[in-house]
Every structure is written in C-alpha cells, then in structure tokens.
Amino acid sequence: QVHLVESGGGSVQAGGSLRLSCRASVSWFTLQSMGWYRQAPGKQREMVATMYPSGTVEYGEFVKGRFGLSRDNAKKTLYLQLNSLEPEDTASYFCWRYPDVWGQGTQVTVSA
Numbered sequence: 493q494v495h496l497v498e499s500g501g502g503s504v505q506a507g508g509s510l511r512l513s514c515r516a517s518v519s520w521f522t523l524q525s526m527g528w529y530r531q532a533p534g535k536q537r538e539m540v541a542t543m544y545p546s547g548t549v550e551y552g553e554f555v556k557g558r559f560g561l562s563r564d565n566a567k568k569t570l571y572l573q574l575n576s577l578e579p580e581d582t583a584s585y586f587c588w589r590y591p592d593v594w595g596q597g598t599q600v601t602v603s604a
Contacts, residue, residue: 494518496587501598504577508602512572514587514595525590527561528572530583530600540585541572554580577602 495517504510512528527542527550541561542550549561560573570587579602587595 494589494593496589496593496595498585498587498595498598501585501600503601503603505603506578508577510574510577510600512574512585512587512598512600514570514572516568516570516589518568526563526570527588528570528585529588530581530585532583535583537586542588543570574600579604 497515498512500510500512502510514526514528516526523545525542525544528540529537530540531537539552540555541552541559543561543563544550551559551561558574558576560575561571562573563570572585574581577600582600582602584597584599586597
C-alpha cells in the first residue's frame, strides 16, 4: 500500500513563500502521476500541479507562474514550491498519486 506523508505547511504573510514536501513509501516512485491538490473551506478540491511519469508538469490556471513542482527520485519526494503567496491561496494542500492515493494534508495560511 502506498503512503504519502506531507510536510512544510504553515502561516505566512502575503508575498511570502513555502515549500511543501510529499514523501512516498514506494520504490516505484516515478511510475505514476503525482501532484498536489488544495481545498479551501466551502470550496471544491482543485488541482494545483501534476507531474506525469514523463516529467511533464501541468499547473492549475490560478498558479500563473508562482508555484513550482519538482521531485527527488532518490528521496522519493515530491516538492511544491509556493511563491508570491496570496490570501486566496489559503487552503489544505493534499499530495496525490494516481489513481486515488492521498496524503493527510498540510495547511497553508496566508495573511494579508
């Protein structure tokens, strides 16, 4: 069974940065799509960024160049760099692996 463990959330002021990490418990780390979703209170979960096995990355429209998704295969870890954060980015961020494996979530809070 695959386990995903997130870390790196926290509270920052608008314009600040955070780096989220997602460590996978499997050796075949790169063989499936992985990424991050987020969910704010009262809103639907939305895709933030997805990395396909080829290494291609897709971002949600709201990202607008502010976030970066990367991975370290040796560490079996997926990273999400969050820059130029806005209060609207406040949400729980969930690591995801295809087809339906989710981490427990990490909270990101951005104050004005």
